[in-house]
Amino acid sequence: GESVGLHLPTLSVQEGDNSIINCAYSNSASDYFIWYKQESGKGPQFIIDIRSNMDKRQGQRVTVLLNKTVKHLSLQIAATQPGDSAVYFCAENEYYGQNFVFGPGTRLSVLP
Amino acid sequence: ETGVTQTPRHLVMGMTNKKSLKCEQHLGHNAMYWYKQSAKKPLELMFVYSLEERVENNSVPSRFSPECPNSSHLFLHLHTLQPEDSALYLCASSQESLLAGASNEQFFGPGTRLTVL
Numbered sequence: 001g002e003s004v005g006l007h008l009p010t011l012s013v014q015e016g017d018n019s020i021i022n023c024a025y026s027n028s029a030s031d032y033f034i035w036y037k038q039e040s041g042k043g044p045q046f047i048i049d050i051r052s053n054m055d056k057r058q059g060q061r062v063t064v065l066l067n068k069t070v071k072h073l074s075l076q077i078a079a080t081q082p083g084d085s086a087v088y089f090c091a092e093n094e095y096y097g098q099n100f101v102f103g104p105g106t107r108l109s110v111l112p
Numbered sequence: 113e114t115g116v117t118q119t120p121r122h123l124v125m126g127m128t129n130k131k132s133l134k135c136e137q138h139l140g141h142n143a144m145y146w147y148k149q150s151a152k153k154p155l156e157l158m159f160v161y162s163l164e165e166r167v168e169n170n171s172v173p174s175r176f177s178p179e180c181p182n183s184s185h186l187f188l189h190l191h192t193l194q195p196e197d198s199a200l201y202l203c204a205s206s207q208e209s210l211l212a213g214a215s216n217e218q219f220f221g222p223g224t225r226l227t228v229l
Contacts, residue, residue, distance in 0.1 A: 032216060034216075034217065034218075036220075041222070042222055042223075043116070043202050043204070043220030043221050043223050044155070044202070044218075044220045046218070046219070049216075049217060089154075089155065091155075093216070099160065100157060100218065101157075102154045102155035102156075103154060105154065105155075
């Protein structure tokens, strides 16, 4: 029979609420992290990045938090909108490295 | 539009066919990448070219052959593929810099949806 596809975790939030998407990484040498958003039929799109010398970085409606102690990254989206519905990926690499390792992704579904 | 284009957007091929995927970046970047995105695995890096030299080749089968004739163009030549190679193939580019604080953001194209029969 067919192999089971990758089962993405799904986060459903009400429009206007805040969203928090989490990502665990495994390489303690990683020191550069990016969050990407991928809408249906499109390639991943950069949202925000953070280096390991920071624990928080803010963009427009988005905040990335980095906890190096537990190797955890989170993306917070304020006042979630229908256009935020997409799959969100975290990616990590070592300083100056080009070999990004991507997480499996989380599907964000915004409810009206 | 991200400044990275890919053609074709969809491709159906038999296992004995030979085809090529094309990627072009209009951003003046010096590094280009091929990724594979399938339903079974997270996004996987296949090849990296920096300044037109291949710098990464992540144990990709030889039925996939990349070519980077210049810093703006990247090809992925396909031959004798298997049905499990069916996936979305994404091209990306970035400006690699050793300057402290420089962003290594990768700009992705829309991908080529490949189906191998």
